[in-house]
Amino acid sequence: MNTETQTETWNDRFGASLMRSLTPPKVMLERGQGCRVWDVDGKEYLDFLAGIAVNSLGHAHPVLVEAIADQAAKLVHVSNYFATPPQLELAERLKRITGAGDAGRVYFGNSGAEANEAAFKLARLNKGADGRKTRILALKQGFHGRTMGALALTGKPALQEDFLPMIPGVDHVDTTIEALEHAIDDTVAALILEPIKGEAGVVDLPDGFLAAARRLTEEHGALLILDEIQTGVGRTGSWFAFQHLGVVPDAITIAKGIAGGFPIGALVTFGRASELFSAGQHGSTFGGNPLGTRVANAVLGEIEDAGLVDAALVKGERIRAGIAAIASPLVEEIRGRGLLIGVGLHRPVAAAISAAALERGLIVNAPNEASLRIAPPLIVSDAEIDEFLSILAQSMAAVEGADQETSA
Numbered sequence: 001m002n003t004e005t006q007t008e009t010w011n012d013r014f015g016a017s018l019m020r021s022l023t024p025p026k027v028m029l030e031r032g033q034g035c036r037v038w039d040v041d042g043k044e045y046l047d048f049l050a051g052i053a054v055n056s057l058g059h060a061h062p063v064l065v066e067a068i069a070d071q072a073a074k075l076v077h078v079s080n081y082f083a084t085p086p087q088l089e090l091a092e093r094l095k096r097i098t099g100a101g102d103a104g105r106v107y108f109g110n111s112g113a114e115a116n117e118a119a120f121k122l123a124r125l126n127k128g129a130d131g132r133k134t135r136i137l138a139l140k141q142g143f144h145g146r147t148m149g150a151l152a153l154t155g156k157p158a159l160q161e162d163f164l165p166m167i168p169g170v171d172h173v174d175t176t177i178e179a180l181e182h183a184i185d186d187t188v189a190a191l192i193l194e195p196i197k198g199e200a201g202v203v204d205l206p207d208g209f210l211a212a213a214r215r216l217t218e219e220h221g222a223l224l225i226l227d228e229i230q231t232g233v234g235r236t237g238s239w240f241a242f243q244h245l246g247v248v249p250d251a252i253t254i255a256k257g258i259a260g261g262f263p264i265g266a267l268v269t270f271g272r273a274s275e276l277f278s279a280g281q282h283g284s285t286f287g288g289n290p291l292g293t294r295v296a297n298a299v300l301g302e303i304e305d306a307g308l309v310d311a312a313l314v315k316g317e318r319i320r321a322g323i324a325a326i327a328s329p330l331v332e333e334i335r336g337r338g339l340l341i342g343v344g345l346h347r348p349v350a351a352a353i354s355a356a357a358l359e360r361g362l363i364v365n366a367p368n369e370a371s372l373r374i375a376p377p378l379i380v381s382d383a384e385i386d387e388f389l390s391i392l393a394q395s396m397a398a399v400e401g402a403d404q405e406t407s408a
């Protein structure tokens, strides 16, 4: 079939049938293998977005394929009236890799937003002896999802304004120790934040901020809840980002990369936070189903066996050094850790670079006008990183050239 006909056909069908809440995509993908995907016209792309930090093992990894097929043939869904072996195994595994240990507990949902909804309810349960704890603090520019609870936690007024009123009791603070000191008091039930703000363009917390957050939440009896949905599962070079930041939280939320693309989310509690929920207070029909939990066990097992957590740091360094070596005048700074990298740009040309890359067969994301986000599968090879750097350099050069022509 002729390329134009294919593209026109699916564009029209998408426009006619998908909810307008979605921005129409430019490409329709048909299959993937490793770090590569192919569109319906057969064009190949190197995938340095991994479904937004989701496809930890890349595409069609045999471990993932086998786990889905084998479990699908055994037991897909049973409801929360029954326990299943993969569900227990995953809960125990998460307690181990988070370090929550014996005092930890795990709740399973089906997405990041759902994990954060559970965290929101956890915060509401931390009422304090006199019931005064009614406030939750979150960070400006933080992102926690699109459902109403998760949206209330999200510090981006532009995403909220069409859906007011928000669930009350959430205050957003600037990401400075002073702002946090000023905002926190004994009426605060919880502080929720991302260890690296992913959707904001992979923005690191200031030095000492997380330690101060831990100290202040402890002083005021508030829970410290970390949204590790984008930073978790090995991507930043430790299982979870808090582990290299030297702070132990009261709870974390996990989703995205945990099952390599199969939808599942989790809330993991530490210590006293594990005692807050009681029977019947929360649940989800699909949450913790045997298929999703089996796939997550397989993916986490492979990440561990293949040493992909430590490798994420080394590969991340190769990418960072390579971007620095491109020496593009567009690049202002390189942020993030391991295989979650943000490139801050001097000018609002991120979308133009991303489009130029797409044309050249590279998927790299622009979460905002002045940032690129780089989040390849954890299995990415050195050769693929070098190919990525070469296409990125060409794409940046094309945009620099176009920029100069416009300003000339």
Ligand SMILES: Cc1ncc(COP(=O)(O)O)c(C=O)c1O
Pocket: 052, 111, 112, 113, 114, 116, 143, 144, 145, 146, 194, 198, 199, 227, 228, 229, 230, 255, 256
């Ligand atoms: C840090 C963070 N929290 C929550 C979410 C929401 O996850 P989901 O889209 O699975 O609901 C995202 C998604 O991008 C995220 O990056």
